[in-house]
Amino acid sequence: xxxxxxxxxxxxxxxxxxxxxxxxxxxxxxxxxxxxxxxxxxxxxxxxxxxxxxxxxxxxxxxxxxxxxxxxxxxxxxxxxxxxxxxxxxxxxxxxxxxxxxxxxxxxxxxxxxxxxxxxxxxxxxxxxxxxxxxxxxxxxxxxxxxxxxxxxxxxxxxxxxxxxxxxxxxxxxxxxxxxxxxxxxxxxxxxx
Numbered sequence: 001x002x003x004x005x006x007x008x009x010x011x012x013x014x015x016x017x018x019x020x021x022x023x024x025x026x027x028x029x030x031x032x033x034x035x036x037x038x039x040x041x042x043x044x045x046x047x048x049x050x051x052x053x054x055x056x057x058x059x060x061x062x063x064x065x066x067x068x069x070x071x072x073x074x075x076x077x078x079x080x081x082x083x084x085x086x087x088x089x090x091x092x093x094x095x096x097x098x099x100x101x102x103x104x105x106x107x108x109x110x111x112x113x114x115x116x117x118x119x120x121x122x123x124x125x126x127x128x129x130x131x132x133x134x135x136x137x138x139x140x141x142x143x144x145x146x147x148x149x150x151x152x153x154x155x156x157x158x159x160x161x162x163x164x165x166x167x168x169x170x171x172x173x174x175x176x177x178x179x180x181x182x183x184x185x186x187x188x189x190x191x192x193x
Contacts, residue, residue: 004135007128011139017115018147019184024115028148029173031103038152040099042145044088044107049116049144052081053137056120057130077120078111085111115144151180 017023024045031041056077064070089107093100100107110116119140123133154176163172 004132007132007135008139008142011136012143012146013184013187014189016143016147016184017119017140018144019181020188021115021118023118024113024144027109027113028144028151029170029177032148032152032155032173034102035149035152035156037099037102038148039145040092040096041103041107042141042148044092044103045110045113045116045144046138046141048081048084048088048110049119049141050134050137052077052084052116053120053123053133054130055080055084057123057128057133060124073121073124074117077117081116081120082111115140147180147184151177154180 011017015021018025018028027041027045032038059076059080060070060073064073064076085108088110089100092103092107119137123136126136128136155173158172158176167175
């Protein structure tokens with residue numbers, strides 16, 4: 001049980017998929033203008049990342065490895081992720097059309113979000129068991145959501161402040177993201193990754 005807690009905390013804070021591993025930067029910067037949008041995107045990524053990691057684990061150990069097809073890992077995992085994103089897109093469009101509109105093009109781009117694929121591949125590389133894979137993917141997805149929501153909150157606050165003209169827009173967003181990443185680096189050493 002303690003190992004699962006360490007895996008979760010490590011994925012959430014120490015080895016945060018966005019702020020420490022630098023995966024998923026495109027949606028991190030693109031969808032983080034408002035906290036509500038960032039939270040919606042984060043919840044979609046939580047579902048897709050967790051289910052994709054679980055299904056990818058099954059594909060790896062029950063299809064690819066027994067038949068010696070490990071070289072097809074990336075293609076198989078991307079197909080799993082694409083199918084899940086289509087499912088999430090249809091559900092969000094039916095349940096919350098406003099969120100669907102605000103996420104725009106970034107929702108289908110979860111398919112190419114390297115954080116989702118990265119977490120599935122890292123779980124296989126670390127030879128995690130089924131339960132460890134679920135724990136790692138949930139921690140990584142929660143870390144992704146945490147980073148997005150914190151960054152969106154910071155961006156909303158910075159937009160209200162007196163930012164010099166040359167720093168407005170992308171420049172201040174990158175500076176803010178860098179500072180947030182440095183803050184998360186403070187967790188280094190807390191759990192071995």
